[in-house]
Amino acid sequence: MEKPEYLFKNGKRLDGRKLDEFRKMKIKVDVIDNAEGSAEVEFGKTRVVAAVYGPRELHPKHLVMSDRALLRAHYDMLSFSVEDRKRPGPGRREVEISKVLSEAFRSVVALDRFPRTGIDVFVKVVQADASTRITGLNAASVALAHAGIPMRSMVTGVTFGKIYDDKGKTYMAVDVFKPEDQWGMADVAYAKAWNTGEVVLLQMDGDVTKEEFMEGKKMADKAMEYVYKEQVKALKSVYEVE
Ligand code: CDP
Numbered sequence: 001m002e003k004p005e006y007l008f009k010n011g012k013r014l015d016g017r018k019l020d021e022f023r024k025m026k027i028k029v030d031v032i033d034n035a036e037g038s039a040e041v042e043f044g045k046t047r048v049v050a051a052v053y054g055p056r057e058l059h060p061k062h063l064v065m066s067d068r069a070l071l072r073a074h075y076d077m078l079s080f081s082v083e084d085r086k087r088p089g090p091g092r093r094e095v096e097i098s099k100v101l102s103e104a105f106r107s108v109v110a111l112d113r114f115p116r117t118g119i120d121v122f123v124k125v126v127q128a129d130a131s132t133r134i135t136g137l138n139a140a141s142v143a144l145a146h147a148g149i150p151m152r153s154m155v156t157g158v159t160f161g162k163i164y165d166d167k168g169k170t171y172m173a174v175d176v177f178k179p180e181d182q183w184g185m186a187d188v189a190y191a192k193a194w195n196t197g198e199v200v201l202l203q204m205d206g207d208v209t210k211e212e213f214m215e216g217k218k219m220a221d222k223a224m225e226y227v228y229k230e231q232v233k234a235l236k237s238v239y240e241v242e
Pocket of ligand 1: 132178181189
């Protein structure tokens with residue numbers, strides 16, 4: 001796709017959304033029998049499955065910590081998930097995203113309750129239309145809760161970005177999809193621990209002013225409440241008896 005003349009016109013984004021509007025969201029819990037906990041999250045066409053294994057014996061042994069568990073996130077974008085086939089296996093991007101996701105969860109999961117063990121969180125992108133790390137983080141958060149692993153808080157994330165109209169004026173928009181990620185001036189991945197308000201992930205690609213950042217963040221904070229409620233609703237649905 002060539003760079004479009006605009007990403008926003010007559011109050012609408014390229015997919016018809018308003019600036020503060022989320023894509024259609026779906027959250028399913030318990031999608032993988034073999035896992036301790038699992039979830040699948042869709043933000044529009046972005047679709048990610050998360051599966052939690054553990055606490056379990058940790059390999060390699062030299063990583064074992066006597067006072068807590070080691071939580072490792074493994075982010076992966078499957079070959080068929082993008083337009084151009086993605087080369088299988090972890091590249092630099094996957095290593096980076098796995099690291100930031102691991103760090104986001106280490107601050108909220110009660111790792112000290114499971115000394116000498118490992119908790120593995122697999123995040124598999126089945127279909128990518130931008131914001132995959134944040135969609136994955138939301139899925140992983142639900143999967144960890146589904147696994148019954150104690151957390152100080154659910155973790156919830158949202159992306160926001162800076163897009164332009166046909167006159168070159170810029171706007172902040174929530175839940176960035178592919179054309180906006182590719183052609184917009186900036187995109188931000190932002191996640192919070194819900195109970196404490198602690199920011200557990202914040203990454204920015206591109207440039208925004210402080211004012212633009214605060215405007216985007218405000219929109220994202222509001223959207224986050226919506227995502228969080230959907231996470232809780234999906235979790236409750238697994239345990240509710242008809
Ligand atoms: O997915 P996320 O926004 O967290 O990370 P990104 O590195 O900013 O990637 C943005 C989007 O670019 C992805 O979600 C994919 O839709 C696309 N992408 C791709 O098509 N091929 C790649 N090898 C990497 C990313």
